[in-house]
Amino acid sequence: MPGVFFLLSGLFLIITVNSTGQNINVAEANKPYKNNLVANGASLKMISDQFSFTEGPAVDKYGNVFFTDQPNNKIWKYATDGKLSLFLDSAGRSNGMYFDNNGNLISCADEHNELWSISPAGKVKVLLNVYEGRHFNGPNDCWVNKNGDTYFTDPYYQRDYWTRKMPDMDSEQVYLLRKNKVTVVADSFVRPNGIIGTADGKYLYVADIGAGKTYRYEMKKDGTLSNKVLFANRGSDGLTIDHRGNLYLTGKGITIFDPAGNEIQHIDVPGNWTANVTFGGKKKEELFITASRAVFVLKMKVHGQ
Numbered sequence: 001m002p003g004v005f006f007l008l009s010g011l012f013l014i015i016t017v018n019s020t021g022q023n024i025n026v027a028e029a030n031k032p033y034k035n036n037l038v039a040n041g042a043s044l045k046m047i048s049d050q051f052s053f054t055e056g057p058a059v060d061k062y063g064n065v066f067f068t069d070q071p072n073n074k075i076w077k078y079a080t081d082g083k084l085s086l087f088l089d090s091a092g093r094s095n096g097m098y099f100d101n102n103g104n105l106i107s108c109a110d111e112h113n114e115l116w117s118i119s120p121a122g123k124v125k126v127l128l129n130v131y132e133g134r135h136f137n138g139p140n141d142c143w144v145n146k147n148g149d150t151y152f153t154d155p156y157y158q159r160d161y162w163t164r165k166m167p168d169m170d171s172e173q174v175y176l177l178r179k180n181k182v183t184v185v186a187d188s189f190v191r192p193n194g195i196i197g198t199a200d201g202k203y204l205y206v207a208d209i210g211a212g213k214t215y216r217y218e219m220k221k222d223g224t225l226s227n228k229v230l231f232a233n234r235g236s237d238g239l240t241i242d243h244r245g246n247l248y249l250t251g252k253g254i255t256i257f258d259p260a261g262n263e264i265q266h267i268d269v270p271g272n273w274t275a276n277v278t279f280g281g282k283k284k285e286e287l288f289i290t291a292s293r294a295v296f297v298l299k300m301k302v303h304g305q
Contacts, residue, residue: 037246037256037265039285042299044269048084051076054290055238056141057278058097058105059304065280065288066105067295068094073111075118078295080282088122093161096141096152096195096238096276106150110138111161115152115177131175131182134168141238141276143197143204149223150177151185151204153192174206178223185225186217194239194250194276199305205247207236214239214249231261238276238290242302250274254289269296279304 052071059065065078066087075088075097088094092109094116100106105118106127113136115128127150129135137156144150153174156167174186174195186192191210197203197219204225207214214232217225236249245259253274254267271292280288280297284304289296 037242037301038267039299039301044267044289044296044298046270047078047295047297049294051293051295053275053292054295055095055275056097056107057238057276057280057288057290057295058099059278059280059284059288060099060103060105063280063282063284065278066097067276067288067290068097068107070095075105075107078280078288080280088118092116092124093159095139098142098144098150100144100150101146101148106142106144108139108142108152110140110157110159113138115139115142115150128177128182131169131184137167137169137172140193141195143195145197145201145219145223146199147201148178151175151195151197152177153195153206155189155191155193155210172210174225176223183224185223186228194236196239196241196247198241198245205231205239205241207239207249209235209237209251211235214247232257232263237274240278241305242279242300243305244302245305246302248277248287250277254287267298270294 051069055070056068057065063080068075073091075091077085077087093111094107094109096108098106103120107116109116114126117125117127137154140153140155142152155172172189173184176183176185189208192206193209194207196205204217204219212235216229216231218227238250240248247257249255253269256265258264269291274291276290278288280286287298287300
């Protein structure tokens, strides 16, 4: 990756030039913050900018991160040893992803409006493609609870690779797949997008990117949701949570909220759009960031849940 280095007043300013010719000031993205969750001395590190639009980072039990390059219809693997490799070609235009308890990669594959399960060997199984006889809008993001319950958002984004020009569904909702049965568990959204739950199975967060809001729900034992609360007056593309319960929202960089809904930090990320984020690495201490054409990592003081 080409880089340009300048010496200013005894300090090195590092500017990386990506494949589009855009100057990326990595140093500017690592300025100090009042409530800094970034590890001392850590800086944003670009892994690669060879992609078209990156999304859906998901971490396996070893700390390897899998992510999508949706326009190019591929899923990539970023291993804990720093190696980048292609995991799956012809990936169903996969978007959001999450690993289940059996090591399968659950993927929102919106090429044909499906929810997939991808084995460690790359074998694909279609879990869902219709609800009550109608095609989904386009599953976008998902989260899998420890008990196997799978929640996913289903917004409608018109894709240039679709032949249809309007949705089958009347609304954009959140669904639950439980023991091979799918139900609607949350509605009344403009456009639901990012989704993540807490490791203890108590709370589920859903970002309504269309309304510019993020909500928190309580999860019941039967998988249904209750006690909807406005968590933040900000929408998000993707979401993740650290072990302290802080929620990470994406869009123009990353904005972090504490469990009470107070904004505590913003991390600037180069690029036009920060789509998604997760914690990876052997100790889940690396914030893995998908941002337009590039992917980045940033060492944190906190770790994934």
